[in-house]
Amino acid sequence: MRLLSLRSSAAAMLAAGALSVAGMAAAQERECPVPEMFFAFEPALPRTARALAEGREAVIVALGGASTLGRAAGAAERGWPARMAAALAARFPSARIKMVNLGVPRQTAKEAAARLERDVLPLKPVLVIWETGTMEAVRGIDIDYFQETLQAGIDDLLSAGIEVVLMNMQFSRRTHAMINFPPYLIALREVADVNDVAVFRRHGIMRHWAETGALDLGVSGKEERRKLAVKLYDCIGRAAAEFIARKPQPESRPESRP
Numbered sequence: 144m145r146l147l148s149l150r151s152s153a154a155a156m157l158a159a160g161a162l163s164v165a166g167m168a169a170a171q172e173r174e175c176p177v178p179e180m181f182f183a184f185e186p187a188l189p190r191t192a193r194a195l196a197e198g199r200e201a202v203i204v205a206l207g208g209a210s211t212l213g214r215a216a217g218a219a220e221r222g223w224p225a226r227m228a229a230a231l232a233a234r235f236p237s238a239r240i241k242m243v244n245l246g247v248p249r250q251t252a253k254e255a256a257a258r259l260e261r262d263v264l265p266l267k268p269v270l271v272i273w274e275t276g277t278m279e280a281v282r283g284i285d286i287d288y289f290q291e292t293l294q295a296g297i298d299d300l301l302s303a304g305i306e307v308v309l310m311n312m313q314f315s316r317r318t319h320a321m322i323n324f325p326p327y328l329i330a331l332r333e334v335a336d337v338n339d340v341a342v343f344r345r346h347g348i349m350r351h352w353a354e355t356g357a358l359d360l361g362v363s364g365k366e367e368r369r370k371l372a373v374k375l376y377d378c379i380g381r382a383a384a385e386f387i388a389r390k391p392q393p394e395s396r397p398e399s400r401p
Contacts, residue, residue, distance in 0.1 A: 174357065174374075174378070175352055175357050175358060175374075175378035175381075175382070176357065177348055177351075177382045178351065181347060181351070182385070182386055182389055185386070186339050186341045187341075187389070188308070190269055190270075190304075190306055191270045191387060192387070192388060194238070194269050195231060195234075195235040195238040195387075198235075198238055198239065199238075199239065200239040200241065201238055201240050201270070202243065202266050202269060202270075203224075203227075203228070203240065203241070203243070203268060203269065203272065204243045204245055204263050204271045205227075205242070205245060205271075205274070206263065206271055206273045206274065207245075207255070207272075207273065207275065207310065208246060208247065208249060208274065208275075208277055209246065209248035209249065210222070210274065210277075210313055210376075211223070211244065211274045212246030212248060213244075213246070213372075213376060214248060215369065215372035216376050217369055217372075217373075219244055221372075221373050221377075222246070222380075223376040223377075223379040223383060224242050224244045224246075224272075224380065225242060225380065226376055226379070226381060227242070227379075227380035227381070227383040227384045228240050229380070230380060230383075230384035231384045231388065234388055235388075243266055243268070245258070245262055250278065251278045251279060251282075251284070251292075252275045252278075252292045253288075253292045255273065255296070256293075256295055256296035256299070259296055259299050263300075264299070264303055268305055269306060270305065270306045270307070270308065270387070271300055271305055271306070271307055272308045272310055272383070273296065273307065273308070273310065274310040274311075274345075275293070275309065275310070275311075276289070276311055276312050276324075276327045276330075276331050277312045280312065280326075280327045281322055283323075286326055286327070286330050289330055290330050290333065293309070293330075293334045294337075294338075297334065297338050297340060301338065301340075307338075307340045307341070308341045308342070308343050308386070308387075309331055309334075309340060309341070309342045309343070310342075310345050310383075311327075311328055311331050311332075311345055311346045312328070312345065314346045314347075314349035314350040314353065315349075315353075315360045315361070316360065316361060317361070328346060341386075343382075343383055343386055345379060348379075348382060349375075349379075352378070358371070358375060358378070359371070
């Protein structure tokens, strides 16, 4: 009877812990919800989802700039790749997730693509999330050149059997007024569609959060901006985890969704 009582108590504690974690996750999702329209019609990631569900090793590479590195939050463990890995680990407890952050501040798509053979392919990742387009928009790089660069990089990754997600630029009202992002958002979308590659629509998601008041992206002051970055990267990381783990969607797609 004593052993049964101890087992019952332990089971109750584990159940309470699971409910607590689930409750925290639900509360966090309510803080920065992502409407289904941002995930709908994007190609699924069957190999990645299968590796996670079956508890096999899943090497995921994040390739991008300063936001990938997590610099604004003060540490890589607060960046969106680390937060995404934590969310995936909570969802798939048996999975052996290895998150590799290859973020380099102010890196162009061309510079990132040049690193694929040396830094990415030897890792044999199941998935590469390529955050790109910001420096191209800032510098006004030729759109055709940007698309050719993306195409070459995607070719290298797909030919190696690696699944790909393109992550587009961040949104803020300040940069939106100063930098001409739309042509690059459309260009990235076009390359993704031609290759049946998924796009994590970070720009649109962040704009949604700003317009609905879920996040105040206009804070000023060094510490306030750092706190915002911590929260923002956590929101992006959890949204990216949900994006990766989602079920396949119908084949039909809307015509335009940058």
